[in-house]
Amino acid sequence: MRYDEAREVFLHLWRHTANGDEAKAHELYHDDAVLEFPQSGERFLGKASMQGFREQYGAQTGVATLDFEPREIRGDGDIWIGEGQARYDGGDPIHFVHVIELRGGKVRRETIYFAEPFPAPEWRRPWAEEGATWGPRDGLPARIRRGG
Numbered sequence: 320m321r322y323d324e325a326r327e328v329f330l331h332l333w334r335h336t337a338n339g340d341e342a343k344a345h346e347l348y349h350d351d352a353v354l355e356f357p358q359s360g361e362r363f364l365g366k367a368s369m370q371g372f373r374e375q376y377g378a379q380t381g382v383a384t385l386d387f388e389p390r391e392i393r394g395d396g397d398i399w400i401g402e403g404q405a406r407y408d409g410g411d412p413i414h415f416v417h418v419i420e421l422r423g424g425k426v427r428r429e430t431i432y433f434a435e436p437f438p439a440p441e442w443r444r445p446w447a448e449e450g451a452t453w454g455p456r457d458g459l460p461a462r463i464r465r466g467g
Contacts, residue, residue: 355431
């Protein structure tokens with residue numbers, strides 16, 4: 320798969336999830352797809368269980384809003400990584416790494432990692448460069464939100 324095709328897969332998933340349309344988002348999943356959240360130890364087997372849980376969380380039931388702020392997509396072949404931030408109800412950003420493995424242009428396996436931002440420790444300053452910028456790269460949209 321080429322970059323532009325992988326980009327469209329990620330944007331499809333993020334746009335439809337932000338808009339609360341999990342049925343549309345899950346059109347790009349195989350029926351036997353697997354989703355893992357390593358930090359919580361959860362594994363969802365099959366598109367139906369993935370879609371079922373996602374339709375119940377706050378952003379999809381109207382209890383919360385969910386915005387995605389994509390930063391970068393990179394990978395090759397059938398393995399692609401999307402990085403960005405998610406914000407619930409306009410709150411503080413939560414960084415994410417979204418790994419997808421594709422088969423025939425559809426998601427076969429998905430792994431998502433989340434982490435809250437943290438200040439850099441002072442002891443690393445001698446080796447670190449300042450000025451890491453946050454923002455979309457490669458023409459990604461700055462924000463994907465409900466209605467957009």
